[in-house]
Amino acid sequence: MPVTKGKYCFVGVGATHPTRRMDKTEVELAIEACRTAAEDAGIDPADIDGINIQVHHYPPPDTAAIAAGLGMREVKWSRDGGGLGIVPAGEAAKALDEGKATITVVCKIMNTIAPSATPRINPADGGVAGPPQFMTPYGVGYTRQTIGLFGRRYMYERGYNERQLAWIPIVEREHAMMNSGAYMQTPMTMDDYLNSRFIADPVRLFDCDIPVNRAVAYIITSEDRAKGMKHPPVYLMGWAGAEGEGAGAGVPVYEPWDGVAPTATTLYQDTGIDPKEIDLWFVYDGYSYLAFMWLEALGLVGPGEAGPYIEGGERIRYNGEHPMNTHGGNLSEGRAHGAGQIVEAVRQIRGEAGERQTKDPNYVILSSAFPYPSGGGCGIIGRGY
Amino acid sequence: MTTPTPLPNPETRAGQEEMKRMGIVPWPIADDLTRPFWDAANRHELVIQRCTACGEFRHTPRADCLFCKSTDVEWVKLSGKGTVFTYIVDHRNEVPGFDGHYVFAFINPVEAPRTSVRLTGNILECDPDDVYIGMPVEVMYKELKPGVTLPEFRPAPEAKLRSKGQTP
Numbered sequence: 001m002p003v004t005k006g007k008y009c010f011v012g013v014g015a016t017h018p019t020r021r022m023d024k025t026e027v028e029l030a031i032e033a034c035r036t037a038a039e040d041a042g043i044d045p046a047d048i049d050g051i052n053i054q055v056h057h058y059p060p061p062d063t064a065a066i067a068a069g070l071g072m073r074e075v076k077w078s079r080d081g082g083g084l085g086i087v088p089a090g091e092a093a094k095a096l097d098e099g100k101a102t103i104t105v106v107c108k109i110m111n112t113i114a115p116s117a118t119p120r121i122n123p124a125d126g127g128v129a130g131p132p133q134f135m136t137p138y139g140v141g142y143t144r145q146t147i148g149l150f151g152r153r154y155m156y157e158r159g160y161n162e163r164q165l166a167w168i169p170i171v172e173r174e175h176a177m178m179n180s181g182a183y184m185q186t187p188m189t190m191d192d193y194l195n196s197r198f199i200a201d202p203v204r205l206f207d208c209d210i211p212v213n214r215a216v217a218y219i220i221t222s223e224d225r226a227k228g229m230k231h232p233p234v235y236l237m238g239w240a241g242a243e244g245e246g247a248g249a250g251v252p253v254y255e256p257w258d259g260v261a262p263t264a265t266t267l268y269q270d271t272g273i274d275p276k277e278i279d280l281w282f283v284y285d286g287y288s289y290l291a292f293m294w295l296e297a298l299g300l301v302g303p304g305e306a307g308p309y310i311e312g313g314e315r316i317r318y319n320g321e322h323p324m325n326t327h328g329g330n331l332s333e334g335r336a337h338g339a340g341q342i343v344e345a346v347r348q349i350r351g352e353a354g355e356r357q358t359k360d361p362n363y364v365i366l367s368s369a370f371p372y373p374s375g376g377g378c379g380i381i382g383r384g385y
Numbered sequence: 386m387t388t389p390t391p392l393p394n395p396e397t398r399a400g401q402e403e404m405k406r407m408g409i410v411p412w413p414i415a416d417d418l419t420r421p422f423w424d425a426a427n428r429h430e431l432v433i434q435r436c437t438a439c440g441e442f443r444h445t446p447r448a449d450c451l452f453c454k455s456t457d458v459e460w461v462k463l464s465g466k467g468t469v470f471t472y473i474v475d476h477r478n479e480v481p482g483f484d485g486h487y488v489f490a491f492i493n494p495v496e497a498p499r500t501s502v503r504l505t506g507n508i509l510e511c512d513p514d515d516v517y518i519g520m521p522v523e524v525m526y527k528e529l530k531p532g533v534t535l536p537e538f539r540p541a542p543e544a545k546l547r548s549k550g551q552t553p
Contacts, residue, residue: 113397118395118396118397118398118400119395119401119411119480119481120395121395121401121404121409121411121481122395123393123394123395123403123404123409124392125409126404126409126410126411126412126481126482127412127414128411128413128414129414129416130416131445133413133414133415134413134419134445135505136411136480137411137412137413137529137535138489138506138507138535138537139480139482139483139507140473140475140480140489140505141411141480142477142479142480144477145473145475145489148473149471149472149489150471152471152472152473152518153470153518156471156518197476198474199476199477200474200475200476200477201473201475201476201486201513202473203473
């Protein structure tokens with residue numbers, strides 16, 4: 001959105017170590033991640049005056065307890081929930097721009113209790129109301145199933161194959177193994193991928209992100225304030241997108257292979273940045289099929305080019321032309337609905353990514369959710385204008 | 386007097402598993418927008434909306450036309466013949482009422498273009514390995530309970546079935 005173009009910066013990032021066992025409460029996880037982010041920014045968490053807590057699908061967040069745990073002196077702006085990935089960062093920047101707060105923390109808490117959006121079935125009698133009435137009575141109510149429907153048609157339309165798609169999870173696993181904060185730490189070969197079991201054929205287990213318990217936080221403030229802080233500012237260059245998660249509920253009529261997504265067109269217009277100028281491609285990978293579709297939906301490659309581009313993995317590896325999700329992504333670092341990609345983008349721009357550091361990146365593009373108008377978001381994080 | 390057992394919470398995995406154990410089978414609740422479709426299914430007919438302003442078909446039902454936004458609509462009976470636009474074979478069986486490997490598909494009816502019409506259904510009477518994009522199918526009807534019938538699909542006679550040595 002032009003109103004926040006280049007005016008707001010990421011000054012601190014933090015995340016808890018992903019686990020599969022819920023050994024801390026969501027509030028504890030959130031406080032730990034937010035405190036780590038404040039420490040990274042070199043600020044006292046008490047000085048944070050805006051807070052946006054996002055949870056998984058269930059249960060709702062206890063924002064007041066988290067704000068209290070951080071010792072926030074004043075909560076000027078508070079918000080629960082919101083969109084995925086870069087969208088809540090944009091919403092936080094908008095709140096700062098409207099003078100609702102001066103330093104805002106955004107934190108995503110994930111848990112393994114509610115592993116995904118579940119079918120909306122009346123537990124008393126099985127009734128299904130609204131748009132899902134055309135899906136759930138036929139056994140469809142999970143996002144992975146919808147992804148499989150569009151994924152299969154996309155591959156068919158483009159003539160792509162699973163040996164091309166496989167390079168997304170394979171390369172992201174390599175990246176995860178260079179990231180001590182990633183959950184998955186064992187290598188994945190092409191055979192491992194092809195032998196992984198079907199969940200909703202064509203979607204395999206290794207096409208799905210790994211559900212974990214974790215909290216991921218980042219702190220955003222104005223450029224003026226950011227300049228006085230510990231690290232050089234990392235800018236939210238711009239963002240575009242909508243709230244909501246999209247394809248889970250009803251019967252979408254969009255065609256994700258139809259070209260550049262309207263949100264991406266808006267992003268490039270607002271920022272004046274050309275897709276060719278973007279170094280790192282942090283496409284949303286809640287499912288590897290989504291990452292695949294986003295390459296074309298963001299106009300990073302032309303229609304029909306995504307499959308050949310990722311084949312072999314060299315171009316999307318951390319040392320390749322356009323590294324993809326250098327932290328391991330939702331697929332291998334652990335599910336965070338895209339919040340992990342923001343943390344990694346900041347680290348890459350600062351040059352703090354260690355073994356997996358890419359060469360002098362200027363711009364990172366991030367996308368979230370599903371590449372169609374009502375459900376997707378995208379944004380660019382970079383060194384500034 | 387016994388305390389009534391609390392209902393499962395459908396927002397959790399545990400709740401979904403409990404509904405499955407209870408034998409809950411999901412069924413469509415017809416509403417003002419969708420009732421003509423489900424009423425027709427009970428008569429073993431397949432009807433979808435067509436915009437009377439611009440003539441375009443649409444499905445699943447919605448109040449306005451995707452193309453011209455008109456709310457003038459008629460319900461048109463289809464032949465029940467179509468082709469598979471895309472499909473999945475579910476292997477997880479997490480939805481209450483479903484077991485085994487089942488096929489769910491979006492179907493393009495022969496009468497209507499693909500972008501605005503997505504008939505939904507399982508492909509029944511068919512080995513999941515036999516399904517392919519473009520496969521000709523025909524409608525059939527499955528009564529879930531009195532007054533609730535689901536249109537479903539099965540391979541049309543001209544479908545090429547791998548299990549019969551044919552090449553799609």
